[in-house]
Amino acid sequence: MFESLSERLGGVFERLRGRGALGEADVRAAMREVRIALLEADVALPVVRDFIEKVTEQAVGHQVVKSVTPGQQVVKIVNDALVEMLGSETAELELDVSPPAIIMMVGLQGSGKTTTSAKIAKRLTEKDRKKVLMASLDVNRPAAQEQLATLGTQVNVATLPIVAGQQPVDIARRALQAAKLQGFDVLVLDTAGRLHVDQALMDEMKAVADVAQPQEILLVVDSLTGQDAVNVAKNFSEQVPLTGVVLTRMDGDARGGAALSMRAVTGKPIKFAGMGEKLDALEQFHPSRVAGRILGMGDVVSLVERATETINADEAEKLAQKMAKGQFDMNDLRAQLDQMKRMGGMGALASMMPGIKKVQNAMANGQVDDRILVRMDAMIGSMTPKERSKPELLNAKRKIRVAKGSGTTVQDVNRLLKMHQEMSSAMKKIRKMGGLKGLGALFGKSGGMGGMLGGGAPTGGIPGLPGLGGGSPPGLPPGFEKFLKK
Amino acid sequence: MSDTPWHKKLLGGFKRTSDKLGENLTGLFTKSALDDQTLDEIEEALIMSDLGPAMAARVRAKLADGRFDKGIDEAGVRALVAEEIEQVLAPVAKPLEVEAFPRPQVILVIGVNGSGKTTTIAKLAHLFIEQDYGVMLAAGDTFRAAAIGQLKVWAERLGVPIVSGAEGGDSAGIVFEAVKQATETGIDVLIVDTAGRLQNKRELMDELAKIRRVLGRLNPASPHDVVLVLDATTGQNALSQIEVFKEVAGVTGLVMTKLDGTARGGVLVAAAEKFGLPIHAIGVGETIEDLRPFDAKEVADVIAGSNR
Numbered sequence: 152m153f154e155s156l157s158e159r160l161g162g163v164f165e166r167l168r169g170r171g172a173l174g175e176a177d178v179r180a181a182m183r184e185v186r187i188a189l190l191e192a193d194v195a196l197p198v199v200r201d202f203i204e205k206v207t208e209q210a211v212g213h214q215v216v217k218s219v220t221p222g223q224q225v226v227k228i229v230n231d232a233l234v235e236m237l238g239s240e241t242a243e244l245e246l247d248v249s250p251p252a253i254i255m256m257v258g259l260q261g262s263g264k265t266t267t268s269a270k271i272a273k274r275l276t277e278k279d280r281k282k283v284l285m286a287s288l289d290v291n292r293p294a295a296q297e298q299l300a301t302l303g304t305q306v307n308v309a310t311l312p313i314v315a316g317q318q319p320v321d322i323a324r325r326a327l328q329a330a331k332l333q334g335f336d337v338l339v340l341d342t343a344g345r346l347h348v349d350q351a352l353m354d355e356m357k358a359v360a361d362v363a364q365p366q367e368i369l370l371v372v373d374s375l376t377g378q379d380a381v382n383v384a385k386n387f388s389e390q391v392p393l394t395g396v397v398l399t400r401m402d403g404d405a406r407g408g409a410a411l412s413m414r415a416v417t418g419k420p421i422k423f424a425g426m427g428e429k430l431d432a433l434e435q436f437h438p439s440r441v442a443g444r445i446l447g448m449g450d451v452v453s454l455v456e457r458a459t460e461t462i463n464a465d466e467a468e469k470l471a472q473k474m475a476k477g478q479f480d481m482n483d484l485r486a487q488l489d490q491m492k493r494m495g496g497m498g499a500l501a502s503m504m505p506g507i508k509k510v511q512n513a514m515a516n517g518q519v520d521d522r523i524l525v526r527m528d529a530m531i532g533s534m535t536p537k538e539r540s541k542p543e544l545l546n547a548k549r550k551i552r553v554a555k556g557s558g559t560t561v562q563d564v565n566r567l568l569k570m571h572q573e574m575s576s577a578m579k580k581i582r583k584m585g586g587l588k589g590l591g592a593l594f595g596k597s598g599g600m601g602g603m604l605g606g607g608a609p610t611g612g613i614p615g616l617p618g619l620g621g622g623s624p625p626g627l628p629p630g631f632e633k634f635l636k637k
Numbered sequence: 638m639s640d641t642p643w644h645k646k647l648l649g650g651f652k653r654t655s656d657k658l659g660e661n662l663t664g665l666f667t668k669s670a671l672d673d674q675t676l677d678e679i680e681e682a683l684i685m686s687d688l689g690p691a692m693a694a695r696v697r698a699k700l701a702d703g704r705f706d707k708g709i710d711e712a713g714v715r716a717l718v719a720e721e722i723e724q725v726l727a728p729v730a731k732p733l734e735v736e737a738f739p740r741p742q743v744i745l746v747i748g749v750n751g752s753g754k755t756t757t758i759a760k761l762a763h764l765f766i767e768q769d770y771g772v773m774l775a776a777g778d779t780f781r782a783a784a785i786g787q788l789k790v791w792a793e794r795l796g797v798p799i800v801s802g803a804e805g806g807d808s809a810g811i812v813f814e815a816v817k818q819a820t821e822t823g824i825d826v827l828i829v830d831t832a833g834r835l836q837n838k839r840e841l842m843d844e845l846a847k848i849r850r851v852l853g854r855l856n857p858a859s860p861h862d863v864v865l866v867l868d869a870t871t872g873q874n875a876l877s878q879i880e881v882f883k884e885v886a887g888v889t890g891l892v893m894t895k896l897d898g899t900a901r902g903g904v905l906v907a908a909a910e911k912f913g914l915p916i917h918a919i920g921v922g923e924t925i926e927d928l929r930p931f932d933a934k935e936v937a938d939v940i941a942g943s944n945r
Binding site for chain 2: 187190191192193195196259260261262263291292293294295297298299300301302305346347348373375376377378379380382383400402403404405406408409428
């Protein structure tokens, strides 16, 4: 849906190739594109303005390193500035007080406070060996207190018994007392979601903070948040002394500009990122990954993680051995297509990979979609087992049969065969380059993402993905692009 | 809080933006023409309402096109901006009507986590009860802790029957049972809750497609409505939500919640242009009456701070 920043900048800088330093006019032209990229990523406008101003100053007169284009140079400057602004050091919870240390969670409705409370409690219990008590002060939303109690049971963390009709401040007092008397190390107070313009509820939050005197007040913010992030951050930080921010739903496909807005407005570190509905899906915040995401440069790290998650290790091992012998038949191709499907289809892959605009465009125009994977699967399914292991058997007559059987045309079958052929010759090349060890080298040549995969993968360089790194356009199996031109 | 008439509440929320627009724009409109700086300011004000850079640029371009040289005052500019926005929104303003035959009309409510599905369902149920329709709820969110409890509390308060199962159970099964019961007891409207899911989670989206299929098993026309609940605080990702949910679950209409804050939900304007899906209603508060029909002119006016 969005153009990546590098592509936008590509256009601006085409005429500038070979210059020594970035002139002011060049930088201003580039910054217009950066501005749109940031706005599309939902970074709040005032924050964007400040950021652009700062980066423009830094970039003007900057020497362009010989090996890169001016566009890449600007992207790097912008990226570095983003990472710096997002906070280069990791921030931990500060709980070094005589127990119980109190953590209070605040935020809008539906931002994910209750789930995050349970996640933090779990983390403290399991990683830091703390004795944790959770209490829900949410008397507004039906069954909110029961929700926290249920989560408590799930993560084996104690929750304050529910007393019907008790008001938040009183619950806070009771929780404090219980934590002291029963010797808990940490007390997590989950509060009701509130709109920052609802003064009555904001006052209630202040009252709770006064009673509890928390060491940590964490603002929980949905990473899908748009321009309103500024208002939310400003209002909450004016009312209570925030100590940090938790960004939830970072496992979604939002560009996450809210992270930058939060950081800029509150000045507080982003302490955690919520990465999923499972209760251990709470991570340290990674500024560099988020910077890349905000700029639309693809989230290669996440792609690699997804790959390791979904690729069946045994299957991969088997494929690796076959490849080492230089064999690669239709069954293997099918296994690869299947893996692509499991990783969320082409859309998900394309959205995470940098420099794969061609495919994304094709997808947007409806020229290619996940059905291609299904169709290719159907074609392979229409072959006999013999044909699958020896594709060269497929003569004209057999091709017609396969096309009929799969509801495609002979041209489609030819394309599939061509793709397979190119992939298997790529495999042979790999073998010549020294088997699996050579994988990394080949990937390295074919673009950034392949290099990452070759380097970062655990077992044998993820043999399930050679096609993804090996061809042109980068990121798809060789010959795949032929399917796009329909 | 509930003493305040709803439109005041809504206007109260919107007013802050209009004020902001006012602050930004006042003083600029004394000039006789829309110069670049004025247009920039309008564009930025629209961006701050979450219209998105592309949509804001289009509104700006339209304004620049026709009226650049004419003399125009502040009220005139506001009216122009409002007009442009209304033009985009008007075709999609469509309330949710109960007209399915045979009954029940099945309304599937979907959205990402925390967008306000369950609360919206309670509000929708209340709306239909006031129109004398028989309503039944189905607790299809078997995933989130206490989600079933939350809907049960609402069902009790509203005095409507609810079909529910065990937490962690198969929501498609519950949904099927609900359609069966609703058909047997002659219910007019069955509203189905679902677990929140992010649109990039393949398996969860597959599950949603399955729920949809199961709903259609007893009556092929069902679900008659698939309502996507959007949070007004959401930024440009709302477009991705609409796109994916539409593809997987066949969204037929939108409801936007949490418009009683400072968030403008301007992304609706971009969504209206891009997808043309009906916008049924907006949520403007936490009480059960706080769901209001979507009125294009009103929303456009408050966004632009115009009183045409």
